Amino acid sequence: MRQIAERASVSIGTVSHVVNGTAPVRPKLRERVLEVIRNLGFQPSALAQGLRTNRTRMIGMIIPDITNPFFPGLVRGAEDVAFKHSYRVILCNTDNDPAKESLYFNELRSYRAAGLLIIPAAGSDIASSLKPGTAGIPPVVCIDRRPDGWTGDSVVVANELGAYRATQHLIQSGHRHIAVITGPSLLANSVERLKGFRKALKEANLPLPAEFVQEAVFDTRSGFQAARRLLRMLPRPTAIFACNDLMALGVLHAIHELDLRCPEEISLVGFDDLEFCEYTSPALTSVYQPSYQLGATAANLLLERIKGRKGSPKRLVLDTELKLRNSVLPLEHSSWSVSRMPRTARKSPRKVAAAR
Amino acid sequence: MRQIAERASVSIGTVSHVVNGTAPVRPKLRERVLEVIRNLGFQPSALAQGLRTNRTRMIGMIIPDITNPFFPGLVRGAEDVAFKHSYRVILCNTDNDPAKESLYFNELRSYRAAGLLIIPAAGSDIASSLKPGTAGIPPVVCIDRRPDGWTGDSVVVANELGAYRATQHLIQSGHRHIAVITGPSLLANSVERLKGFRKALKEANLPLPAEFVQEAVFDTRSGFQAARRLLRMLPRPTAIFACNDLMALGVLHAIHELDLRCPEEISLVGFDDLEFCEYTSPALTSVYQPSYQLGATAANLLLERIKGRKGSPKRLVLDTELKLRNSVLPLEHSSWSVSRMPRTARKSPRKVAAAR
């Protein structure tokens, strides 16, 4: 910058003003400075700017694992919004490890990130990190999961309602022996989905044997194992609700392995509505989560805070939507014929999927 | 920092020394300083450090789109390696837009990123940005695609060989009418795959009608459309090689839509071996790319450069592997019986998949 100032025979401050337009500069001078800048390929140091102004245009985003197909869309939503406001996103994977999470948290603090977007790890303790009103903590908004004791902004999904409706669909299709594969019990959204599942069963006066509730860890492998346990039970459940699609994939795998047929012998509904749901065999009925919106709204919320909004925290809840495909079989002895899907609809189910 | 120095009655420089261990400090003093730091929750400003030392621990990563399932694994590989060396990754999506790419490039330069990991956009011009030996350009390594005129470090995949082997597999299965759906023709890896495909056909003296080469843009939708065109031709190809799995998914969709059967009426092989390949119907035969390794080795290469390795650029090429599943049908009239898959193998194809 000094170099530029010298070559253009102006002061260093003036250069700053022409770059940022923070003060009027005579056109002639301005042009001279601009010319020199073009020649030298000057790129202002965001570090120095950040240091001086004590604010940066970086947003830290802490997520469990970008490799889990649920997250990329969410990240993208956040990044797109951030980008539009010329903020940049720095991405951190915690592997659901609270230690790694708080490490990243401090790291981002040291970069003086303008704000933080966090999908808390299972058993996260970031709520406590924020507690003592420590100075110099940037605004934070939690996404998808709300850790214990978190009182700040958050945007989540109506997990309980989504699971409730999914289970209801199973019941309305005539199923009476319905099992569930849940996620880790420390994860709020996992707990909520189970709650919704239980609620639907209870309302329909259906029993839920303890062994029909299998806990897994939200990945394909553990879903596969849980399904194996379930499918060997007698009586076997006629339907399974998997609390996310990755586990549902594992269930599908287990069904094939045991030479069962889906949906003829066992119905299945997942949660997340990942893209591959349309292409599995059979196409997977699943609860759609607006993951892109989740990220985008969270980013918007954060930007508001960054720009100085005070006031009580917002707790946004986004709605889900059950996407009907081919993995649920309406049972003939159903007493719910009213709400049963007509047979013709099952014959060209692609249209349902395509309508998404 | 000044605050700490005061409370511990030492100089500001000494605080720096105990934090970084850059000079011996008497245990008693050190402990006193550490105590104060713990109380105040001090977090050194990475900005100030970066400014003073002129180096940061950030690595910029520029990719087309995290939403494309090929990339998360790659990003993860890079991030894991970076993390181990206490570098952090800033993620940027270009949407294959060269303008956005160079915008991000400059942005990252202004953050004084220690190095850059770039998956060039189609038609990328970053090679030219690096040309004039402009000062203050951090080390860069290109991943997955090598833009025109790029002479720096890079790590890519043996696209041509992978496509060649995939096509060979189709030919050995008895197919004579094989079509291909390629990616954008400006993308190096897309071109290479087509080249491998052509090579295999030529070696087997098989004709390739011009209309059997359909260009799409590496996503499901365009793959679907290309497949539709292909499947309506007469004579219809008996096999399709899709240059990536997303497009293969589109092909599967088109096959179902036209009430054809895969693999009985039309065989299919993809490229990438994304995770969903095992779960589509039928399970998709695909060319595995070591995406995690791609990211990890690129990060290692970059770190070497950051740590000062001089010398000529490395051009690493990682190998692919054809994963056999159920989307390819051996034709009975095959004259390649030697290399044909035995029927029994087709009956329990899950084992092939499981062996992955």
Added chain:
DNA sequence: CAACGCAGTGCGACCGCTTCCGTAAAACGG
């Protein structure tokens, strides 16, 4: 015993930029 070396510490310049303040020149009003 004087000279010397070295571990331990304080001091202050500086990294590149923003921004406040002061001032000279220009514009303005009477």
Added chain:
DNA sequence: CCGTTTTACGGAAGCGGTCGCACTGCGTTG
């Protein structure tokens, strides 16, 4: 034409660290 306001610019003080250098004791050495 002169005083006053406005405008455009230069000067310089930091932002929060790092690091070279100077200084101070104290143990070693000739």
